Amino acid sequence: MDQIATSTFYKSKGDFDQALAAVYASLQPEEFAIGIGFRDCFTDNGYNQFNSGSSKDFVQGNFNPTTGGYETSIYNDSYTGIARVNLFLQNLTNYKGSDISDAQRKVYEGEVRFIRAFFYFQLYSIYGDVPLVLQPLDLSNQKQPKVAAAQILTQITTDLDYSIANLSTNPFYSNGGHTASSSAKALKARVLLFAAFGNNGTPDPAMLTQVRDLCNDVMGQYQLSKNFEDIFRDATQKNNTEIIFSINFLAPNNATQLDMYYGDWDACAPYQNMVDAFECTDGLPYGTSPLTDTKNQFNNRDSRLRKTVYADSVDFGPGKVQHPSNPRPTGYGTIKFLEPNNMPYGFSTLSQQDIVVLRLGEVLLMYAEAENEIAGPDATVYKAMADLRARVSMPPFPAGYTKDQMRERIRHERRIELAFEGLRHYDLLRWHIAGPVLNNVKTTLLNFHFEDKFYHWPLPQTEIDKSGGVLIQNPDYK
């Protein structure tokens, strides 16, 4: 008798606040939260020796409808979140109490539709054609067919437009952990930036213009965090002016194993090619720059290298050193999300760092990318990138770039700035360079093998089986 029966719930605003918390909680499964580094292990950024999410299988091309891992959990957990949103909305519509004002109703609806859009974007960007579910389902109508991806995209933008119009104009950092209108704008920009590149990598200017304008709005409300690492550390996240949306945790009841996974198990091990991608302090590539130090490769480098990657052990200074208990298959680990005060990391470590989903750094990059495609590398593009790089004391891009040159710099900058924040796969897919990039990764750990059909993942075979013929598999995976 530890759960509330539906018949006695949804009777007051307090009940709806609790239900709202449950909707936010649906964002917490590993693949959306502490596993964002593992999402980058599906790419050329890192290696997960435990095959979390079946990342090793994916990267080697041994990927099919029964592989499991994130292929199953992204599908299942997205629909769990969507179902919570649908139930919340249905109950909200049926609720006639006066303790929820009309204005509050709109805010509630805006918040949950943001979350529904987040999940449909996961489904859209990874599987493509999926069922569109906007009402709670039960055993009688559980067999749902899929719809065209374009319909899913329309639903995502419709939901986000509602959120943009009805959520608070406060920035996220003053909104008590609730999504704000600017959060929805930033997510919409991310969604459109993916959709803009369509099926072959050539961008759609109309969508990019929307992206640019949304980013401009958001950029006015947020400021870059003075220190890069403050974005990811618990004590400095609460009022951080850069965070536009985060998934929040709180020890001891809602804590994670983030520090243990990344700091003790080395579950997210950056490849050498990822480490090599960080520039030297003069802005030139490692190897080309005269500052290249092959004896100590962390010397004279973009400070984001040592704030993202550790070599062999986690070292925050005297008394704060952790030697991971697992082997370091690439020699490196990810330090970006680790909390120095939680050492030593182990099974009893309760990590409460919030997972940053949207931040100003990404918005600046989205702005620059969109504006560059529309109007070429103008002053605003240069300024956005200069501001982002100045935060880590890196020099601005040299003047006189062509659109193509700026595009390459921006793409590279995204890889560095957003490393292990779960966006590399998204980038490789939308730029349609996944094949050339992944098939050229050189590592002794495994053989990368990417086929074009992997631009979309198969629907889990268990779902095809349970639907009794109603849900049809992606034709590339028959």
Place this chain on the structure above:
Amino acid sequence: MTDVGLDVTLFKNFNLTADWYNKTTSGILRQSQVTAVVGLSAPTINDGIVNNRGIELGVTYNNMIRDGALSGFTYSLGANVDHNRNKLVQFGQREINGYTVNQNGQPWNSLYMLQVVGIFQSTAEVASSPKQYNDSTLPGDLKYKDVNGDGKIDDNDRTIIGGVYPKLNYSFNLSASFKGFDLSALMQGVYGIKSYVSGWGVLPFVQGTPPTTDWLNRWTPENPSTTMPRIYWGQGAPDKIARPSTFFLQDASYLRLKNLVFGYTIPAKITRKAGIDRLRVYFSGDNLFTITKFKGLDPERAGSGDLVQYPQNKIYSFGVNVTF
């Protein structure tokens, strides 16, 4: 449940028991299979039918020799064997869980994996065999069977392998007594069961665990083994050696001397002089020896997954029974 049995005593010394049974359990309490789009936990319902069918046989013989030098020697011998077949009559949609599968018509949690048919001995052999996943297969790697005949090895070549349950459970017991000596022994065995063991203690160097000595015979160009493949490192071992396959499936059949008791009761006329009614000394042993092919520690604790399940102990005890 239907049971047809027979209990017979023949020639005063033989007892024979035979049972044939057929048990169908329906309305099993389980989580229903619900599609993920519903987004909620599946309700617990009564659904599903499982059938267990089998035979149990038992024979005992006891006798006492009444004349001759061995007069007074009593003994009895017994043997039991049973065979059970388990089948999911109605389960619903097939569910694969790693290296097991639940599907209609098959035993519960049947083993489901690739079949290993040998070890590649040369690059020519690799080139002329079906391509295995996207591995860079080398001589010395495991060779899988192309079950569906499509010319490549992938997850569709996984099949159900028998042996998740034993074919036979059997035991022998004997007891004898003669002039104050008594002996009893119980041997127990299981035949036809397989155990899947991988990970620590099987895959070399997983988290620092040393390899077992059978890896000394691993395949190398100088030692073209046909039984042990090339060795790879630990947790990061490539899928071509680590993926579930019959290479990790071991025969866990065993016959074990479960219990042996040997005792001697000092004749009453001697002990009564000390006021003792009965004095018996005995030796008792448990799990004294095991005949098995299982490479792990204890086939009875084989379980599944990890080789190093803590084994049962061999116990030797000596004792004295005194009755005043």
